[in-house]
Amino acid sequence: MISISRKFALAIAAVTLPFSPLMAQETVPAVSQTVSPRAPRLIVAISVDQFSADLFAQYRQRFTGGIARLTEGAVFPSGYQSHAATETCPGHSTIMTGNRPAHTGVIANSWIDQSVTVGSKVVYCAEDVSKRTAGSKDYVASVGNLLVPTLGEWMKRANPAARNIAVSGKDRGALMMGGHDIDQVYWWKGKGFATLAGRELGPTALAQNAAITATLAKGAPAFPVPAWCARQNRVVQAGKASVGTGHFALKAGDSDAFRASPRLDRATLDLATRLVDEQKLGKGTVPDVLSVSLSATDYVGHSTGTEGAEMCIQLTQLDAALGDFFAGLDKRGIDYAVVLTADHGGFDMPERLQEQALVQSSRVGDDVSAAALSTALGKRYGIEAKGLILSDGPAGDYWLRNDIAPGLRGKIIDDAKAMLMTSPQVEAVLSAAEIAATPMPTASPETWTLTERARASYNPLHSGDFLVMLKRGVVPIAHAGAGYVATHGSPWDYDRRVPMLFWRKGMTGFEQPSPVETVDIAPSLAALIGLNVPEGSFDGRCLDLDGGPGSTCGVPR
Known part of the structure; x- marks a missing residue:
């Protein structure tokens, strides 16, 4: 059995369990909090799914609402989701834990677990595999795969009166930001917001769902196209x-169209506002935390790409919705601090990129698929080809079927690597042994090698036998279809770089173009509210959010 790093096991025990064998064996490091009168009473952590640093730069001059307000604070335009697996679940797992996927255990949106005895061996990052039922296509949402505490959990450990609330357009967004010990959690499912199994929807969620039902019943007109979007308002075929x-x-009645539109973000923020009132967030003696993951940018990016009129409308409406949300908090007289970032970046579809000077962009070919590898290697070794190599996509982690004899496993992996490297679309193939032997990187994230990026994503509990990285510009969608023309997930900076914006009323703002990491967010917010967690609990570092001579990290200059 592979053991989790001791410091993280202790952290889990400290936050999520009233008693555990670990606690019986030795004293768990304590968490404490000294709340300054100057500390904000509400932390608002916002993740805009697929909001790349490139999109932030492209639209920055156009923002006039909520995002424009945040640019008056501490602006880090080159934040990094520094790991290789730039997907929604691992990205969200870094933001409020301060840890990379190597330590959160959330190495991708899904992975292969060959020990699963019920249903598919593909495990979703936010599912409880123990609750699977034969023949069921549904899963039970859970945060059990997250191996480290979130900021909200540390806050509740220090003072149980703190409220930890999360809402999102996706279950994995809410759960990875909220964590295990969470007071209220909601995400979009089907035609409204849902919550964890065994919990009932609260009155605010029911009210929000009723408003959505009314909108769906009558439909709604198209959004206006901003004038500056005119050149993007043209048909491209994929x-x-x-x-x-x-x-x-x-x-x-078209709930799918509601989901993949600016209306989802507006509904998520409306629910967040209702929860502020219901839970009296920011009104107590200790700070609360509200995590909001906005998913529509990702849905729009996947279904239409990042450079059409759809994305221009989406970002314009997102900016306006955030402006209304912040104005609502202002009206309630809450002293709040905001951070806005993203779980990953994104890339446009090759068909449009090829028209816009990136002729080397392409869709991945079928030759790098697990099925193609299985057929070739099965024939070479005279063994059953079906399922010899397993994956959940044409890039990322690949697994070797677990009935292969130990003496043969290394040979097959070496041959798979050699075959893949003959493809003009493959940049690198790394074995699990190569990745595990690489020290965790410590330099600035833009300088990391591909192996170091892979190391930040590697966790032996869930990672594959080898990792496939496609060349820059190769989109891991072999065949475009309605609703899925573009994606993310690569180790390249268009997927790694995201904005990090911090704002609080009255703060001295500044812009720092040098790279930082999303794992720096949690320790920075912890310092802002006087939260002291055990040493070594974060991969990230505290960022001084005061642009003047003072320091929000508690260290005099």
């Missing part, structure tokens, strides 16, 4: 999908 001119008109 396979059988025509994108570039969508304006998000809502037909009555």
Whole structure:
């Protein structure tokens, strides 16, 4: 059995369990909090799914609402989701834990677990595998795969009166930011917001769902196209999908169209505002935390790409919705501090990129798929080819079937690597042994090698036998279709770089263009509210958010 790093096991025990064998064996390091009268009473942590640093730079001059307000604070335009697996679940797991996926255990949106005896061996990052039932296509959402505490959990450990609330357009967004010990958690599911199994929807969630039901019943008109979007408002063909001119008109009853539109972000923020009132967030003697993951940018990016009229409308509406959300907090007289970042970046679809000077962009070929490898290697070694190599996509982690004899495993992996490296679309193939032997990187994240990026994502509990990295510009969607033309997940900076914006009323703002990491967010917020966690609990460092001579990290200059 592979053991988790002791410091993280102790951290889990300290936050999530009233008693554990670990606690019986030795004293768990204590967490404490000294709340200054100057500390904010509410932390608002916002993740905008797929909001890359590139999109932030492209639209920055156009923002006039909530994002424009945040640019008056501490601006880090080159934040890094520094790991290789730039997907939603691992990205969200870094933001409020202060740890990389290597330590959170959330190495991807899904992975292969060959010990699973019920249903598919593909495990979703936010599912409870023990609750699977034969033949069921549904899963039970859970945060059990997250191996480290979130900031909200540390806050509740220091003072149980602290409230830890999370809302999102996706279950994995809410759960990875909220963590195990969470007071209220909601995410979009089907035609409204849902919560964890065994919990009932609160009155605010029911009210929000009723408002959504009313909108779905009558539909809604298209959004206006901002004047500066005119050149993007043109049709581009990707396979059988025509994108570039969508304006998000809502037909009555079309909940899928509601989800993949600016309306989802507006509904998520409306629910967050209702929860501020219901839970009296920011009104207590100790700070509370509200995590909000906004998913529509990701849904729009996947279904239409990042450079069409759809994304221009989405970001314009997002900026306006955030402006209204912050104005609502102001009206309530809450002393709050905000951080806004993203779980990963994104990349446009190759068909449009090729028209816009990136001719080397392409879709991945079928030759690098697990099925193609299985067929070739099965024939070479005279063994059953079906499922010889397993993966959950045409890049990322690959697994060797677990019935292969130990003496043969290394040979097959070496041959798979050699075959893959003959593809002009493959940049690197790294074995688990190579990745595990690499020290965790400590330099600035833009300088990391591909192996170091992979190391930040590698966890032996969940990672594969080898990792496939496609060349820059190769999109890991072999065949575009309606609703899925573009994606993310690469180790390249268009997927790694995200903005990190901190704001609080009256703060001395500044802009720091040098790279920082999203794992720096949790320790920075912890210092802001006087929270002292055990040494070594974070991979990140505290960022001084005061642009003047003072320091928010508690260390005199």
